[in-house]
Amino acid sequence: MKIAILGCGSLGSTFGGVLTEAGYDVTLVNRYNDHIAAMIDKGLTIIEDAEERVVKVKVATDPQEVGPVGLVIVLVKSSFTRAAIESAKAMIGSNTLALSLQNGLGNEELLMEVLGKGRVLGGKTYVGGQVTGPGKVRVAVKGKLTLLGELDGRATARAKQVGDLFSRAGLETKVTADIQSLIWQKLLINVSTGAICGLTRLPYGKLLQVQEAVDCATAAVAEAIDVARAAGVVLECNNPREILDQAVDGLPFDFKPSIMQDLERGIPTEIDFINGAVVREGEKYGVATPVNRTLMAGIKGLEFSSKKS
Numbered sequence: 001m002k003i004a005i006l007g008c009g010s011l012g013s014t015f016g017g018v019l020t021e022a023g024y025d026v027t028l029v030n031r032y033n034d035h036i037a038a039m040i041d042k043g044l045t046i047i048e049d050a051e052e053r054v055v056k057v058k059v060a061t062d063p064q065e066v067g068p069v070g071l072v073i074v075l076v077k078s079s080f081t082r083a084a085i086e087s088a089k090a091m092i093g094s095n096t097l098a099l100s101l102q103n104g105l106g107n108e109e110l111l112m113e114v115l116g117k118g119r120v121l122g123g124k125t126y127v128g129g130q131v132t133g134p135g136k137v138r139v140a141v142k143g144k145l146t147l148l149g150e151l152d153g154r155a156t157a158r159a160k161q162v163g164d165l166f167s168r169a170g171l172e173t174k175v176t177a178d179i180q181s182l183i184w185q186k187l188l189i190n191v192s193t194g195a196i197c198g199l200t201r202l203p204y205g206k207l208l209q210v211q212e213a214v215d216c217a218t219a220a221v222a223e224a225i226d227v228a229r230a231a232g233v234v235l236e237c238n239n240p241r242e243i244l245d246q247a248v249d250g251l252p253f254d255f256k257p258s259i260m261q262d263l264e265r266g267i268p269t270e271i272d273f274i275n276g277a278v279v280r281e282g283e284k285y286g287v288a289t290p291v292n293r294t295l296m297a298g299i300k301g302l303e304f305s306s307k308k309s
Helices: 010-021 034-042 078-087 107-115 157-168 179-200 211-230 240-248 258-265 275-285 290-306
Strands: 002-006 025-029 044-048 051-055 058-060 069-074 092-100 120-125 128-133 136-140 146-150 173-175
Touching: 002 010, 010 025, 010 044, 010 051, 010 128, 010 136, 034 058, 069 078, 078 107, 092 107, 092 157, 107 120, 120 157, 120 179, 146 157, 146 179, 157 173, 179 211, 179 240, 179 258, 179 275, 179 290, 211 240, 211 275, 211 290, 258 290, 275 290
Parallel strands: 002 025, 002 069, 025 058, 044 136, 069 092, 092 120, 146 173
Antiparallel strands: 044 051, 120 146, 128 136
């Protein structure tokens, strides 16, 4: 199967590198930047544990260069989902399937609006990635589960095919009939660390050493759990501290979540699709979300202050 990775940030680089290493026909698609330039010139350096290895990845800055593919794995920032998939129509053939492994709520709906309802799989991954410099990505793959499935809960051959493809590449993957609940479960993971790390500038290891920060993180998760329950979502874990522990488990002491990475790079975050989604869904179901609203306001303020006048 010909595969395109739409978005070559931390996770896009991780999945693109791992799948390429496994021998699949993969093209990483992204607008031109220093990271792309480095990969074109020298390949992608994957840093895993204490080892480094270089993978010669295929990279394209124009979807026209790629042509139709069997699978588009969407890993752009959530705020760019619609624009990215619309610009990628040259890669969409009659049988192309899109899989979102993005953070937050609402990406699958945006993809379906462009591609059609039957062309999209939902997915969530606990794989970690962090771009440490142009052409370099630190990955956390071992023991990190990826889940995917049909949005209507059906068991299909195409979902199994994608799951098997990932598993053969060393990406532990399960196909599930309850991907909607798991999307919420992953949202809780993002809620637990993204905004609080971004505001405090604390990576995972240091975050856990500041009790007030831990209390804020778990309070934000507790609100999100209340909203999920009001929405009729059945969660596999309802303990806010356990969810925070799941978020940091197995990742390096100095690991930074994507919101923190984005703030450091001076680019827009996905706050509207994470804590912002909790606030919106809370308003819909009449659940108060003051902690998430405050975290969102703080991140929005930092984004605004970093804009060039």
